[in-house]
Amino acid sequence: MKPTTDLFDLIKRMTAQEKRYFKLTASLQSGDKKYISLFNLIDKQEKYDETILKSKLKSHDFESNIAQTKNYLYKLVIKSLIQFKSDSAIDSRLSNIYARSKLLYDKALFSQYFKSVSLGKKLAEEHERFGFLIEFIEIERMLTKKEDTVKGLKDRFYKEEHSVTEKILCINEYKKLISELINMYRETGIVRTDEMNKRVKKYIEIIELMNEKQLKSVTADERFLFAMYLALTLKGDFAGALKFAEKRKVLVEKNEKVFTNSVVDVSKEVHLDLITAHIRVGDLKIANDKLTKFRNISTGSGIDEINTDLAFYSLKVEEAHTGSIEEYRSLLNDLIEYLETMKGRVTIMTLNELTFGLAVLSFFRKDFVNTLKLIDKLLKGSNI
Structure with a gap:
């Protein structure tokens, strides 16, 4: 073995x-x-x-x-x-506060219990960890404070819970739309038919309507901006997509607490999307500058290394349209080898995009043999 x-x-x-x-x-x-x-x-x-x-x-x-x-x-x-x-993750801290609150309740140390629950709710609200917030509301309901009973505020738990649930539902709706847009991009790339263009326009209408009616939260605002970025990219409106990428980066930087220790590091994700957006509109110098900044904030983790390499190669493919033929050939060999090593480590969509970008570059450099090889790789493989 x-x-x-x-x-x-x-x-x-x-x-x-x-x-x-x-x-x-x-x-x-x-x-x-x-x-x-x-x-x-x-x-x-x-x-x-x-x-x-x-x-x-x-x-x-x-x-x-x-x-x-x-x-x-x-x-x-x-x-x-x-x-x-x-040690520094808010989710771990909230989990510990939740466990502590239950323990204090079991010990009938109600004064300490209420302080612990209050702290947990405050942190969960500040960081928009709505799942934890629901849990803290639930355990707070176990022992209603005397003054709440006297003031007739017992139903406040249900109102709080309803408000939080509405926010969660709104975020989930955005996630569903984002997933559909990503799948659409994977299947079609930039839309090129009237029928597909109408579909994207319909998505944009739905996203904008949701933004008008949503129960506001920073997370929902971020999902709205990301959904618009994706939809406009699909539509081929790269300048419009860039504006939403910039707005999203500003929002995330202003609300660091909400996005710290997320499953996906949103602060880095917005940086990478902004690099991609600048590449798509042809702002290669700005994209290069932002890639340098991303390297500076990188922790050197495996995912950071991969994302840095992908952004670097995307940039080099665009620059190679005007570079020397020697630079093009060197990039071609390096990138083909790199893409082989990345199978199973990055998404199929990412592999497709870089492979197609390289095929387009080969075509414009009149290297038709490699153009056909790259297109054949896309059509024959499990990439599509």
Whole structure:
């Protein structure tokens, strides 16, 4: 059986900070520390080779149970990475406050309980973690304060819950529209028929109507701007899409609390979309400047590396339309090789877009053989 490279891949994707954190926490553990030696040896390898690894580990009595130790180390690294991220993550903090609130309720420490619930609700509202907010409203309902009963405010929980639920429904509607627009872009690219153009116009009408009627939240506003950016890109209105990309970036930067520790790093996503928008309107110098800024805010994580490379190659493809033929050939070879290594690591839509962009470039450089090869790759592969 071929040895798995899962642990090697995971360690190689760790940042220097994450590695230091792992070694620090691992050194504080009691018992045998042989897995730290394994971590260091794997980290030093450029390409995973278990045979070499086993020979180096003989002196540590690893050979007989290396698979078991690798599995244990993998779980330990994952746990360390989660802890590293959760130390500052609002979701982790809210989860702890929620658990604390339930504990204080069980202990009948109601004064402390109300303070804990109040803090949880406040933070959940500030950061627009509406799922947590619903949970805090629910546990607050378990013990209605005396003054609320006297003032006849018992139904306030239902009003609060209804308001939060409406906001969640609105955001979900935007997510549904965004998903449909992305699928449409994947299937057709920029629309080129009257029928498809009418479909996009209908989407824009729905998005604008939702924006007028929605129960306001920063998250919903951000989803509205992103949906408009996608719809106008589909329509081929790149200048209009750029304006919405700029507005979205301003909104996200003004509301850092809401987007901190999101599943997707929205602050970086808006930066990347803005780079793409500038490339599409031909502002290559501005796109280059913004790519430099993105590199500066990058943490060096695996996803940051991939996004930086994708933005870099998208930019180079556009620049190669006017560059020398030698530069074009060098880019062609580099990008074809890069796209092969990216299979399974980026979306099919991203692969398609770069492959098609390279095919268009080859056509304009009168390199018709490679144009046909690239188009054939798109048509024959599972990309479409």
